[in-house]
Amino acid sequence: MRLGEGVEWGLHCCLTLAWLGDEEPVPTAKFAAQFELPAAYLNKRLQALVRAGILTSNPGARGGFRLARPPEKITLMDVVAAIEGPDPAFRCTEIRQRGAGADAPARLFQRSCSVAAAMGRAELAWRRELAAQTLADVMAAVPRPAVEQTRRWYARMSS
Amino acid sequence: MRLGEGVEWGLHCCLTLAWLGDEEPVPTAKFAAQFELPAAYLNKRLQALVRAGILTSNPGARGGFRLARPPEKITLMDVVAAIEGPDPAFRCTEIRQRGAGADAPARLFQRSCSVAAAMGRAELAWRRELAAQTLADVMAAVPRPAVEQTRRWYARMSS
DNA sequence: GCTTTCTTACTCGGATACCTACTGTCCGAGTGGAATAGG
DNA sequence: CCTATTCCACTCGGACAGTAGGTATCCGAGTAAGAAAGC
Numbered sequence: 290m291r292l293g294e295g296v297e298w299g300l301h302c303c304l305t306l307a308w309l310g311d312e313e314p315v316p317t318a319k320f321a322a323q324f325e326l327p328a329a330y331l332n333k334r335l336q337a338l339v340r341a342g343i344l345t346s347n348p349g350a351r352g353g354f355r356l357a358r359p360p361e362k363i364t365l366m367d368v369v370a371a372i373e374g375p376d377p378a379f380r381c382t383e384i385r386q387r388g389a390g391a392d393a394p395a396r397l398f399q400r401s402c403s404v405a406a407a408m409g410r411a412e413l414a415w416r417r418e419l420a421a422q423t424l425a426d427v428m429a430a431v432p433r434p435a436v437e438q439t440r441r442w443y444a445r446m447s448s
Numbered sequence: 449m450r451l452g453e454g455v456e457w458g459l460h461c462c463l464t465l466a467w468l469g470d471e472e473p474v475p476t477a478k479f480a481a482q483f484e485l486p487a488a489y490l491n492k493r494l495q496a497l498v499r500a501g502i503l504t505s506n507p508g509a510r511g512g513f514r515l516a517r518p519p520e521k522i523t524l525m526d527v528v529a530a531i532e533g534p535d536p537a538f539r540c541t542e543i544r545q546r547g548a549g550a551d552a553p554a555r556l557f558q559r560s561c562s563v564a565a566a567m568g569r570a571e572l573a574w575r576r577e578l579a580a581q582t583l584a585d586v587m588a589a590v591p592r593p594a595v596e597q598t599r600r601w602y603a604r605m606s607s
Numbered sequence: 608g609c610t611t612t613c614t615t616a617c618t619c620g621g622a623t624a625c626c627t628a629c630t631g632t633c634c635g636a637g638t639g640g641a642a643t644a645g646g
Numbered sequence: 647c648c649t650a651t652t653c654c655a656c657t658c659g660g661a662c663a664g665t666a667g668g669t670a671t672c673c674g675a676g677t678a679a680g681a682a683a684g685c
Contacts, residue, residue: 290451294541298543316618323548324544327669327671349678388483411577412574419570428562491657
């Protein structure tokens with residue numbers, strides 16, 4: 290099982306937007322320079338966040354991305370779902386109904402597969418934990434000097 | 449994010465072994481027939497379970513797989529970890545240290561990345577939920593007639 | 608000085624290539640049980 | 647009837663091909679800000 294790199298990128302970009310405040314939008318190129326990432330591909334991921342309503346984008350000169358709502362109202366689940374998509378990690382293909390179960394009465398399969406149910410409970414726990422943490426919570430865990438370092442870097446870049 | 453199909457296959461095979469009892473080992477071919485799966489590939493996954501100490505295998509005629517310990521002592525986490533590998537789903541690549549953070553004092557990065565820590569908490573919740581459920585628990589959730597159906601199928605195959 | 612036009616820089620969105628990892632197949636080696644031959 | 651040999655079915659383990667999805671790049675279209683030209 291693997292989460293795409295885009296999740297890490299998206300979270301760090303949102304975090305950067307959060308502590309830069311809402312003064313001016315940040316273009317993809319700045320994020321790409323900050324983290325040494327491929328700009329075009331990063332842009333694809335940020336667009337996914339826009340489609341999910343987490344970011345807003347402004348075209349044209351001095352355009353870029355902003356948070357669509359305050360960091361307290363953006364959960365990690367929002368970001369992960371926006372980038373990874375809505376599909377569950379475990380996908381039941383109903384192998385119980387194939388082969389040996391093919392000629393069994395359909396009544397046996399009305400209740401959902403117990404294996405899928407158990408895996409689903411675990412995944413639900415994961416989603417709940419993600420939904421319980423907001424961008425603001427993560428911000429609070431970052432030491433002040435690191436935040437200042439980023440702020441200074443952005444101030445230097447915009448001059 | 450996606451879990452490989454092997455997880456579903458492995459769980460169903462273990463479950464089948466659990467309620468067939470420990471009378472005689474089940475070869476890969478029978479599992480493959482039961483679920484209509486490619487035998488050689490399924491065998492690869494079962495070997496992974498053997499390496500992890502969940503199953504034991506007997507070579508030679510009338511050989512096959514058995515559970516290495518009773519179902520109460522096999523958690524879903526054991527099976528998932530054996531097949532999916534030990535790597536975490538979210539992998540922190542420390543992008544905070546690249547670009548803008550490259551010339552920052554190393555002291556800023558002694559504490560682990562807050563984003564990785566938050567994602568790690570969610571993943572821990574997932575693992576805990578998996579570890580809290582044993583094969584015996586999942587067995588208990590399967591209706592009796594479905595179990596009988598499988599038992600009959602195996603009885604018919606071994607004759 | 609004010610308005611209009613033009614230029615520039617940026618985002619958006621799609622099309623495309625690449626590459627990793629998952630899926631699937633094949634084959635030779637080794638092993639244990641059963642059948643067979645010999646005593 | 648007992649023992650030893652042979653044979654067969656099965657697992658083991660690795661090598662290798664195919665495929666789906668994630669990664670990465672490029673380019674044209676549309677848009678907003680600023681510069682330049684005209685009134």
